[in-house]
Amino acid sequence: MAGSKLEVVDSATYARYGASDLATLLANESPVFIKSYGLGSLATSAFRGGAAQHTAILWNGFNIQNPMLGQMDLSLVPVASATDVRIQYGGGTALWGSGAVGGSILLNGGTHYAEGLSLDAGLRVGSFGQAREQLRIGFGDARWSLSVAAFHQAARNDFSYVVNDDSRRQRNAELEQRGVITELRRRVGSHQQVHFAHWYQFTDRNVPAPMHATQSEARQVDESQRITGGWQRNTARADLHVRGAWFDEGLWWYPNGMEVDRSRARTAIGEAELRWRPARGHAIGLGVNSTQAAAISIGYVDRPQQVRNALFGTYGYQHPEERWSMSASVRQERMDARWIPLTATVGAEHVLRPRWRVKASASRVYRVPTFNDLYWVPGGDRQLRPEQGYAAEAGVVGEEHMGRLHLSGEGTVFTRTIDDWIIWTPGPTYWSPMNLMRVWSRGVEARITAKWSSGRAIYSATLRTNHVVSTNQEARTPDDASVDKQLIYVPMYSGQLRLGVECGRTSAFLVGTYTGYRYTSTDNRSYLAPFTLWNAQFSHVLKVGPRGDLLLDLRGDNLLAEDYQVLADRPMPGRAFHVGLTYRFKQHRPAP
Amino acid sequence: MMMRSLFALLVLLFTAGCRKDRPDAPEEAPLEVGTHGVYIVNEGNFQWGNASVSYFDPATGAVNEDLYQPANGEALGDVLQHMVIHDGRAYLVVNNSGKVVVVDPHSFTTTATITGFPSPRAMLPVNPSKAYVSDLSAGRLSVVDLAGNSITGHIPCGQWTEAMVLVGEEAFITDQSRPFLYVVNTGTDELVDSITVPRGGNSIVLDAEGLLWIACGGGSGTAPALLRIDPVARAVQTALTFPNDGNHPWRLTTNGDGTILYFLNEHVHRMAISETALPGMAFIPADGRNFYGLGVDPQDGTVYVADAIDYVQRGVVLRHASDGALLGSFHAGRIPGGFVFR
Secondary structure, X not given: OXXXXXXXXXXXXXXXXXXXXXXXXXXXXXXXEEEEOOOOOOEEEXXXXXXXXXXXXXXXXXXXXXXXXXXXXXXXXXXXXXXXXXXXXXXXXXXXXXXXXXEEEEEEOOOOOOOEEEEEEEEEEEOOOEEEXXXXXXXXXXXXXXXXXXXXXXXXXXXXXXXXXEEEEOOOOOEEEEEEEEEEEEEEOOOEEEEEEEEEEEEEEEEOOOOOOOXXXXXXXXXEEEEEEEEEEEOOOEEEEEEEEEEEEEEEEEOOOOOOEEEEEEEEEEEEEEEEOOOOOXXXXXXXXXXXXXXXXXXXXXXXXXXXXXXXXXXXXXXXXXXXXXXXXXXXXXXXXXEOOOXXXXXXXXXXXXXXXXEEEEEXXXXXXXXXXXXXXXXXXXXXXXXXXXXXXXXXXXXEEEOOEEEEEEEEXXXXXXXXXXXXXXXXXXXEEEEEEEXXXXXEEEEEEEEEEEOOEEEXXXXXXXXXXXXXXXXXXXXXXXXXXXXXXXXXXXXXXXXXXXXXOEEEEEEEEEEOOEEOOOOOXXXXXXXXXXXXXXXXXXXXXXXXXXXXXXXXXXXXXXXXXXXXXXXXXXXXXXXXXXXXXXXXOOOX | OHHHHHHHHHHHHHHOOOOOOOOOOOOOOOOOOOOOOEEEEEOOOOOOOEOEEEEEEOXXXXXXXXXXXXXXXXXXXXXXXXXXXXXXXXXXXXXXXXXXXXXXXXXXXXXXXXXXXXXXXXXEEEEOOEEEEEEOOOOEEEEEEOOOOEEEEEEEOOOOEEEEEXXXXXXXXXXXXXXXXXXXXXXXXXEEEEEEOOOOEEEEEEOOOOOEEEEEOOEOOEXXXXXXXXXXXXEXXXXXXXXXXXXXXXXXXXXXXOOEEEEEEOEEEEEEOOOOOOOOXXXXXXXXXXXXXXXXXXXXXXXXXXXXOOOOOEEEEEEEOOOOOEEEXXXXXXXXXXXXXX
């Protein structure tokens, strides 16, 4: 996607969060605001002022957002589910379909060709009874790449917090999670590859009550099977991909420890894509996607099914001397018997001078209603329209070397409007969704990094600032005071300062994250106070034999014991510490 | 040169942002709870802990948006379904927080908290020392000892018990999910009878002639209706059925002497208890407002109707004279759903 902002989580950052979940990674290392219900509890994203349903989470190229809820609990996604994590900003529905409105998180597996045997074994313990064990075994030769990773974690999450000068302990927040992720790739001939991935995960957790409720005995069990597979053929002139996915997600909800509400969603996706390079610099792509989803829940009368078929095309151009590039994509989707509005993205980048680029992109975006929006009884409405709107952004990214000082930075401005934004509102006896709001989101994201090397040591400082204004544009009732007011739970200002020092095999980081006012009423009269969290990380790598490493890492979270709430009435932990030990072994280190 | 301007642009982007995010402090003067006033029961949002009780003084027009938090330094919880004043104490039934909070009606400081309810909906004092609490999910009523502020027993009853009214020695209890009106003997704490009514029984009042009126939202094959019931014969006397299921009568209440019924059905409707047909015209048309709560001052007949707007901002309360004329409006708390007059 030329012209839009993309951030790749670098390998050092990835390693530091390898035993963590995606919510923690994004909260600490990106401008994405994470709406966390507490340690180990539900965490969803607000990307550029959007709702949780406006972030697409793609695993190996397939959207894994739950079709019933249209959102993903990011606390359930281990960072270890991928080896390559990217944050794609802006509207991407022309490429990835419904939901890629505010941005997309791209999780991709890695390859281990020619590595021989490899091993990662890690142990981590921390405050509040947190413990995690993980093991990954890999094998790769010229033709095969195989990796099997298993993990298990448990936590009591029984931190204490203060309400009204009264110290309380979080109750009913225990968690246990285990999973296995298998990846297999094989090269066939010199131009072909087949790949397969499987991700099984089981999470059993208790759901704590809000601060002012008397108690909770609620429990939630999530179990999922996710499979992706495909075949690709790459030649000098063309690439052909045929791939498919199968997702099966179950959720068991025990409101008071006894009776159980079950729901289960299954999704099957098939996709074929041809990319053709007719001349130097030009690339044309054409593809089809078919997605079928079905769900069972006590909230649905029958077993609703949804069939979505899409046709998409892309065109890319790269100037021979790489002075500029552009891309365009278009997607037409049909859901059941209805046409979804045509979506498209165009973008371009221009190299101003070496290592400096300006870029811009614009897109039309959409999101189809979720199963719950359409079919939930009571309340669901089959006549709901898809949300749709327009997004655009422009930015500059560059870097400069000044002796031992290296400066880099990126600045982006964006704007997005969404019509027919779906929200659930309570009625006399039940809630129901409606195409109620028109929302205008706009903002500025900036990052500047300075690195200075002195002898063996590299000092670094990164400052990020984010300004997001996301406002409702339409009055719903005569006395509605929400017009031109910020959406609830979208911080208007947030920022991050990261200071680091790396010296050979030792590194230390100090990260401060500021989250500004978040309103808890649409008239912006009620709010949660801003908070700043300081975290510190220290890691040291010991050589163990010629091919092995032992990584020791220490992390301290909320060092100043800030008393804060991300969401109203949900307590958050004070100071916490973790210590981790990871052994890594690689038989061969392939030349990069 | 270009590089310098690019860095300047980056610096500009860092400092960009002209919108103030710090909210203004609410301009609120402490208000004395007087002898004649209106408590507004604000439900608050599910699981946000932000239920509140507003207070309006009709003599001065002064409003206090929340009595509870300033008096107790702590949020009340959510969802505040019901408030009742009994024997010099106010009882706040906080549904999702699973508790009944006992406060002094003047100072609003908490004197006790009664816990142990799965999902409490409403409270009915049946004698000076005993009350019943209905429940959304328990399938039984809780019996509360008002002296000890504790649950002393349960009465198996219905599924989602909701509104309650006392007629002599008997309590009549509506059910939102089952098509019955239950009769409980308050001396023996036993379910003694049930009267078949449409589903969705949400509110019940006693009229000037000693007869009961119940509003049913309908559902599952039963039509929405207002029913007049003889509590002695335990029989439906009049059934006024609404034409289609787009109707949803609720928040049934009466004027001070029980001769006029008021209820919500998108708009505010009213009818004399002698009527034999449903009212045709709205008494107060909603005009795009989201009417969510209704109360009638028993002293002067002023009609208070609450507009919950989008449920995520403070609501508006409109005051109408008994002839329908708009007297004024004021802001209450989040999701104003009920009124208590004293």
